[in-house]
Amino acid sequence: MPEAATGLDPRRWKALAFIATAQLMVVLDATIVNIALPSAQADLNISDGNRQWVITAYALAFGGLLLFGGRIADLWGRKRAFITGLVGFAGASTLGGAAANEAMMLGARALQGAFGALLAPAALSLLAVMFTDGKERAKAFGIYGAIAGGGGAVGLILGGVLTEYMNWRWTFFVNIPFAAAAAVGAMLVISEPADARNRSALDIPGVVLSTLGLVSLVYGFTRAESEGWSEGGTVAMFIAAAVLLIAFVLTEAKVKAPLLPLRVVTDRNRGGAYLSLGLAIIAMFGLFLFLTYYLQIVKDYSPVKTGVAFLPMIVGMITGSTQIGARLMTRVPPRLLMVPGFVLASGGMLTLTQLEVDSSYPALILPALLMLGLGMGTAFMPAMSLATHGVRPSDAGVASAMVNTSQQVGGAIGTALLNTIAASATTSYIADHAAQATTRPAQQMLKLESMVQGYTSAIWWAVGILLLSAAIAGVLVNARAQSGSAGAGAKDGEPSDAAGEAEPALVAMH
Template sequence: MSKTAATPPSAADPSRWKALVFIALAQLMVVLDATIVNIALPSAQTDLGISDGNRQWVITAYALAFGGLLLFGGRIADKWGRKKTFITGLAGFALASALGGAATGEAMMLGARALQGAFGALLAPAALSLLAVMFTDAKERAKAFGIYGAIAGGGGAVGLILGGFLTEYLNWRWTFFVNIPFAIIAAAGAWLVVREPAGGRNRARLDVPGVVLSTLGLVALVYGFTRAESAGWSDGLTVAMFVSSAVLLSAFVLTERKVNSPLLPMRVLLERNRGGVYLSLGLAVIAMFGLFLFLTYYLQVVKGFSPVKTGFAFLPMIAGMITGSTQIGARLMTRVPPRLLMGPGFLLAATGMLLLTQLEVGSSYPALILPAQLLLGLGMGSAFMPAMSLATHGVNPADAGVASAMVNTSQQVGGAIGTALLNTIAASATTAYLTDHAAQAAAGGAAAKLIQAQAMVEGYSSAIWWAVGILVTSSLIAFTLINTGRPGSAGPVASGGGVADEVRIPVVAH
């Protein structure tokens, strides 16, 4: 059990702010790697002779390994030590990136991507749980998680910028090699300055059945959504993956209720505030990843932007996220309850998304896309920061790793769902538009090209309407389920119809 100390561990360790720099750098590397390869993929496919049917596996191999092993990686961090797990994850990620950059064929590339995902699944929960146990003072925790939340939210857009720059001016291989200096600097810095507080380890035996069931269940779920994007929702293997996932994850829940030392204790998942974070954040990421996909295609295919120009076109969203996390979220986190940041934040993001439903072939970037991105970034940044902090709300330090892993799992599954679901909606709307304008499309020439572009934009705007609804739902979940008071407030806080929860900032046992 944890004990309340007179002086919070964070206040006694001046190196924690230096440690934050290296933890944030590692998190940036993992998050941007989810998108940096997307822009480089056409060039890599040509050089390595990867078939059109297998090119999706360059993305899918990473997503499957990362999403499937996150819970296992979180529990390893709890048992083995977060600093050791963090450094091991960085070393492995650097090695896998070197293999990917040096790939000579399809098999080597896919193996490297799977290894990146596996070591990322060690690294990501270790990074977040280190912050959870190192920053326990409410005000310092707000600042630390403001920085972390900005990176977690904006890293994907940074990946698009960096991927475009490296692919256009250097070579696609540098989208892999760029990880190596990131990892070396972060690992060396962590070795020197990270001081993980004593205690808080989970010494219980590893729940092997839970590891197997959760990994296979999450892999089946992520692959099901990934396959649905290319093969359709009625495809036999797609349906089989969803059924298998439901069976495996149901068996996982039943197992976790019976074993003495579960991989994912139900107390971590079912506490209403953490549950609200996992659910609302996962839904918000569905909308975000769908938007990254649509805006990338809109800017490059419809507007004719180069990869580099496309990447820089996402800068307003990054600026909004950084401002929302560090200037709005971090400043208000200790003054208002988290739901009053998350709920309005998701609504502000929905407003930005609503503007993008007005996209047309000739839409102005400064007049429409730029302000929409700013609103989206401000809203997401304001919501992400308290969400990341609340993910370990009141959790026993021995469960901090697996609680952190659940945040990453909700984001990873949300990303897979967003890409597949919204892309399917967009494709259906595009097909319907082309069917309605078949005569004009058959005419050929400039008119046919315009109809094709209008059909694509019609598909994007239809899917973005769904993203608006998803973000509004995220806001409602945050307002309804999250009832904890502002960090550091004394005593229980009553809220909308639920049992009041006592606000606790986790303090590690000495």
């Protein structure tokens, strides 16, 4: 039997470095362009009405094509899909950095999203099929989980540095060395098991229905943020999404070789992982959005200083993922990491509900970010591992795509829902206190106070959403500790916790 298939090939640890590099590139790209958007908008003469499409074009292509990208990885082979995704993403980034007008920029962002939808599930499914030993899987997913959770904050830092000291175009060009290093490394060291391919015919009706359904859903939430929840186009998008996704599920239940075998999502542990992750991302996107605004507008931080302010959360995520999650995943059931992790993160979010205009960063924001990072890192790592645990190797790509889909849809919901809540609370606060602001300084203070009131109102909702994530993990997730074999090749329908009983000792970290 080939070494790669037995889990004994030492090259897979080198492969992990390149997979992690690619994942970091995709995750940070979701936030790095946000920082550069004002400069790019001015240079390319993009109207205020169209600037949202720089973000939306990426989100729609990425979210809509994820399931298709995951199944392509199953069909082609993850290594080939991974390298193709990297090359395409680098090409699209080059196009974006060289953009001479609005159309060129929007086209580049859509291409980035499309190739990202191929790259992201290929990266995660490579981990799923290459690391099948429970202890080694814990280490690999610990690293991956830290990057997936903290990459957005890294994007804020890198975006600020590049925009402030170089040029907004470098927020695109910076992807090229990431992609080149990961692609060359993948060609040299990645070796996936030979029996992990899915050679079934592609489910074309499933591709069309899932892509149109997910695009309608993501665009519905994006439109709700700018146009309102009751606006005709928004309602139409949600109705279309519901019809298309219901039709997709009915189709998948009948076709011989479905795009998304329903066994992947009906397993209670994987379903619980997808749902709890998606909800947690709703809360996380709210945090990035409101805390970025708070630090830059209320506290007058520069883009670079704002990014650096998020560093404690990254440190917390890395610690929670690699030093808590990875060490305990083979010893305790996943829910005993996910539930406390989400509860701790909700405690950090609860601390941020106390924000005021003059709040101290060291006394209030710093401890809140540490709690959030530690909690999220501890919860994300076993959740991501569980989401692909026990799945058939031939379904690893589409199971991984479901992780990314839950995150992408969660991000769209979080941005739209929490921003709407914040805007409503801000408007209400101004209406209640406007009569008292009779001088210019008082009016300026009222503006800042109303913004903070809006942020904290939305953050209260984020607290509740994180507690709901914890409750879902506690109720649905009943897998045992993931020690021994990770169940690659397990037959769906068998318990996905078939990895066996817990190891008596902690995993030794290298």
